[in-house]
Amino acid sequence: MKMSFRFSGVMFWFGMAFLYLPMLSLIIYSFNESRLVTVWAGWSTKWYGELFHDKDLMMAVWRSLEVAFWSANTAVLLGIMASVALTRFGRFRGRSLLHSLVAAPLVMPDVIIGLSLLLLFVSMADVIGWPQQRGLLTIWIAHATFCTAYATVVISSRLKELDRSYLEAAMDLGATPLKAFIQVTLPIIMPALVSAWLLSFTLSLDDVVIASFVSGPGSTTLPIEVFSSVRLGVSPKINALATIIILIVSLFTLSVWWLSRRKLKRDSKTI
Amino acid sequence: MIEPSLSRDSADGHFLQIKSIVKTYDDVVAVNDVSLDIAKGDIFALLGASGSGKSTLLRMLAGFETPNSGQIILDGEDIVSLAPYRRPINMMFQSYALFPHMTVEQNIAYGLKQDRMPKNLIADKVVQMLRLVHMEKYAKRKPEQLSGGQRQRVALARSLAKSPKLLLLDEPMGALDKKLRNRMQLEVVDILESVGVTCVMVTHDQEEAMTMANRIAIMEEGRIVQAGTPRDIYEAPNSLQAAEFIGSMNLFHGTITVDAQDHAVIQTTEVATPMYVSYGVTTAIEDKQVVFAVRPEKTLISRDQPDSQYNWCHGVVHDIAYLGGHSVYHIRLDNGKIVYSFMINSDRFADLPTWEESVYVHWSDDSGLVLRP
Numbered sequence: 202m203k204m205s206f207r208f209s210g211v212m213f214w215f216g217m218a219f220l221y222l223p224m225l226s227l228i229i230y231s232f233n234e235s236r237l238v239t240v241w242a243g244w245s246t247k248w249y250g251e252l253f254h255d256k257d258l259m260m261a262v263w264r265s266l267e268v269a270f271w272s273a274n275t276a277v278l279l280g281i282m283a284s285v286a287l288t289r290f291g292r293f294r295g296r297s298l299l300h301s302l303v304a305a306p307l308v309m310p311d312v313i314i315g316l317s318l319l320l321l322f323v324s325m326a327d328v329i330g331w332p333q334q335r336g337l338l339t340i341w342i343a344h345a346t347f348c349t350a351y352a353t354v355v356i357s358s359r360l361k362e363l364d365r366s367y368l369e370a371a372m373d374l375g376a377t378p379l380k381a382f383i384q385v386t387l388p389i390i391m392p393a394l395v396s397a398w399l400l401s402f403t404l405s406l407d408d409v410v411i412a413s414f415v416s417g418p419g420s421t422t423l424p425i426e427v428f429s430s431v432r433l434g435v436s437p438k439i440n441a442l443a444t445i446i447i448l449i450v451s452l453f454t455l456s457v458w459w460l461s462r463r464k465l466k467r468d469s470k471t472i
Numbered sequence: 473m474i475e476p477s478l479s480r481d482s483a484d485g486h487f488l489q490i491k492s493i494v495k496t497y498d499d500v501v502a503v504n505d506v507s508l509d510i511a512k513g514d515i516f517a518l519l520g521a522s523g524s525g526k527s528t529l530l531r532m533l534a535g536f537e538t539p540n541s542g543q544i545i546l547d548g549e550d551i552v553s554l555a556p557y558r559r560p561i562n563m564m565f566q567s568y569a570l571f572p573h574m575t576v577e578q579n580i581a582y583g584l585k586q587d588r589m590p591k592n593l594i595a596d597k598v599v600q601m602l603r604l605v606h607m608e609k610y611a612k613r614k615p616e617q618l619s620g621g622q623r624q625r626v627a628l629a630r631s632l633a634k635s636p637k638l639l640l641l642d643e644p645m646g647a648l649d650k651k652l653r654n655r656m657q658l659e660v661v662d663i664l665e666s667v668g669v670t671c672v673m674v675t676h677d678q679e680e681a682m683t684m685a686n687r688i689a690i691m692e693e694g695r696i697v698q699a700g701t702p703r704d705i706y707e708a709p710n711s712l713q714a715a716e717f718i719g720s721m722n723l724f725h726g727t728i729t730v731d732a733q734d735h736a737v738i739q740t741t742e743v744a745t746p747m748y749v750s751y752g753v754t755t756a757i758e759d760k761q762v763v764f765a766v767r768p769e770k771t772l773i774s775r776d777q778p779d780s781q782y783n784w785c786h787g788v789v790h791d792i793a794y795l796g797g798h799s800v801y802h803i804r805l806d807n808g809k810i811v812y813s814f815m816i817n818s819d820r821f822a823d824l825p826t827w828e829e830s831v832y833v834h835w836s837d838d839s840g841l842v843l844r845p
Contacts, residue, residue: 375586
């Protein structure tokens, strides 16, 4: 008994170290005085200052957030529509075909998605003259495309298990189908919509491969910027930026956890 | 088919008329040519096993399914082509389907809001409905913070808030445990009667149907087997199907030997004495095969041989199920057939027949039923 406890304790700390040691070292090195990322030369916050003065990098951050925001919005909207079609319209012709077509980008390598979208955009520019050049718009379209697949999986699995009688009850009480969907179904599946949105946002923020195919001049997103700067040698600025991102993400996760715990406590009190 | 109806027919008006409704799914017939007349103020129960088509019929009344053919006329208006949100009908769902993101108040107000009723009138109506179902204290709660019985009250209040012409209840007690069920059955009936709403309910529980409804229709395989008052259905089933569906029956197969104006005699191979019934039986001359049926509570047991030449037989006590209020005796007849008899335990320590005791089973002239096999 004692033995197995000690074993699981060791495995726990080993796992934790495996997951978080790299991040920890990244955070520590972001406070490094030295220009070289791997050589320690004392504490300093100068890279944070330089980070905020680096116009290109800050623009890339902003651009990435913008693209991720709009891609997530589009993906959730399209995901809702696809999920409704897949789960609510019964068995229509081509239902399983639609199902696999929507899910295909999940298993498709990013390189193929990126390349095919690039070819599409180029030939569209030839034939109909739009899009004239690749930029944020094409990245947005590309990201919305593959994020929709993820959003649809998340939303449709929630919608599938949702009791039909909620929608029917709303209609029974006098709401038209669209009204019933907006007033009853959407609020009930809201947690799934939020997770689909966050998933899409993260995926878009994270993507290098697809974006590098469909981006154009002046539309470098953060991952591409980081990736290309690494080739010239990593600047500790990147460490500083990563530290800030880690900080924001952990604050966000902690506050979500705290809010849900508070809600749980409040609910159990009122019962 | 045989015995005169015991009911005082309550169908004085034709408030809801269901006329030859047919519903098929692909090639499965779910509802097969059903016609029913339901009077204003009736609490009408559709009773049947799962797959009998009762829920499909209810969903067609609500408008969630469209019949292949037939008419549904509510208060003089054919509603088949109306969308569910345009029908003056509300439904209480089996799962209650209370909107989890709304409070009790908001749930009840939802239907009224759809009608664009002024806010102050909605508030008044909500208070009135909460009082009706004794839930005033819980107005601000969310459904997840309520017990099963409380949820049911809210669901009932929500479906009554719009003062529908017709209320539909889908397995109203299906989500409650046994004890709460018995209490809520009577409470729901009280509320429905105080409002005076016409109500169609669906249930598979015959006790529930008989407690709550004043008229019952038994459904089987998409057809109505029999419709009538609970008493009609129990005491005068019109077919073997109906007789076996409600309660239990002792059945004897036989042939009619005497068929007079005021009595009939049936000879069976299963019992030594012939069956005598004290009312006329109309049978086709060429087909004299019938089933004689007696309810267990009308099947009596005695230790002494009855002196009549009809309606008794000999057996031994095979098993006794003591249920407190009454006992069920399983009597094995001389030919091995088991018949059931209910014995009311009105005396605490009565000297009742015990296991393997030799007894006589008998019944009176008017307690048996003659049915077609």
